[in-house]
Amino acid sequence: MCPGRRSESWCRYLCLLALFVLLNTAFQLLSLKLGFKRHLFSAEMLFALVLMTFGMRWLGAVAFAVSVALELSLGMVSVFFLFEPWQLVDMSEFLLEARPTYLALLIAAGLLVVAGTWLFFRVSSKIPWRPYGLGHVLIALILLQAQWVLSQEQQTFFAPTLADREHLLFGSSAHLAREVMAINRGEVIGNGPDDAEYLPIQHASAVRTVWPQGLPKANRILFVVAESWGQPKDPGVLQEQLKPIAGSSRVQGLSLTKVHALGATAAAELRELCGILPTRLNFRKLTASAVGDCLPRALARSGYRTVGLHGAHGLMYRRLLWWPEIGLNEMLFREALPSNGSVCYSFPGFCDIELFSVIKQQLASERIFLYWLTLNSHVPYDRRDVTSYRESLCQGVLGATYPEQLCNYQNLHVQFFEGLARLIEDDSMAGVEVVVVGDHAPVFNDGDTKIRFERNEVPLLHFIVAGR
Secondary structure (H helix, E strand, C coil): CCCCHHHHHHHHHHHHHHHHHHHHHHHHHHHHHHCCCCCCEEHHHHHHHHHHHCCCHHHHHHHHHHHHHHHHHHHHHHHCCCCCHHHHHHHHCCHHHCCHHHHHHHHHHHHHHHHHHHHHHHHHHHCCHHHHHHHHHHHHHHHHHHHHHHHHCCCCCCCHHHCCHHHCCEECHHHHHHHHHHHHHHHHHCCCCCCCCEEECCCCCHHHHHCCCCCCCCCEEEEEEECCCCCECCHHHHHHHHHHHHCCCCEEEEEEEEEECCCCHHHHHHHHHHCEEECCCCHHHCCHHHHCCCHHHHHHHCCCEEEEEECCCCCHHHHHHHCHHHCCCEEECHHHCCCCCCCCCCCCCCCHHHCHHHHHHHCCCCCEEEEEECCCCCCCCCHHHCCCCCHHHCCCCCCCCCCHHHHHHHHHHHHHHHHHHHHHCCHHHCCCEEEEEECCCCCCCCHHHHCCECCCEEEEEEEEECCC
């Protein structure tokens, strides 16, 4: 195809550029799918190509692997709202708890990285460094100049997080990820000291909103942190979700408000149960002395049974270790729950709709604080986890057109509140105080759906189960 030594060199050089464009396009499509911003062309990846073309092939291969890792890190800190580099390491420990589909995709991505590195390595092996290596440097300078021009009007060259996606042509993934983490940290924990493990919350949590005077008075409390239950900008979306509760004659003193919320699910747990926010996800070091007097521990001293329930494994986010430290003396995780042989599609564990019988059984105690962290309303909001899927729950409420993922999300939350409404119809539930609060805004795979929800607010529902 490319006769002659010079023609072969040109072919290899053009193939190298084509691979560079192809891989960056793949990451760009991924960012569009998941709704986070990146530069169209990665400076780190181009630097790896420069090293390879200049003959430093092994060093270039290492630099290429690092550039891919930075791209993946940028996606994680953007989508999962991380604000410290070591949170990436902490989350990687739970990979085996992910869905098999995700693990397969991760393995496929790893194979792609290996294949890409090998191709770069082979293609660059016979390219004379003088003309072609300098050509890469020239391309970098052209892209850099073009990015400077695009950034000039809004002065976003050194602040890419403030730039529109169409103005992000060429730049550093490491710098962009660092900027994203800085913004996330400012929104989550403010200007707290860098060496603090935990910081007191700056906004009223659900616990402080519902019980501002201190401890609750009811003998039986069901406190639910609802996975991905976000505050929609259209109130009709929330009204549709809560119809089963709002229409129940067993609901007394219904209150619907909202609270400030940012960060991952585990951060929301500590926000609510302990009134603190973690600056890192190092749950091995979470101790009772470090987090202070959390609500479950205070209630346990007052004679309550304190029980924590979650449909996933206790190893996830190491809850098996730190839930007892905050005062949850009894724990019911997947490994301790009765199994009917079915596992959720969205997340490995038992679906929430199957746990209402467990809730009823636990609330038979005379004095109990039952904390329930829900599970299967987690991204990707799998339609197969909905027992009775209804388009009618989405039509009109979500507008003329809506993505399937959003309708799945709506069905999952309606399903939860329908299950809760059926639970409180039981006469044994009379007198139970119920609190349901979201953990964080829902994560969607496209930016247009994300903006339908408030970024830093979640709903708070509170009521008492009335007798007949």
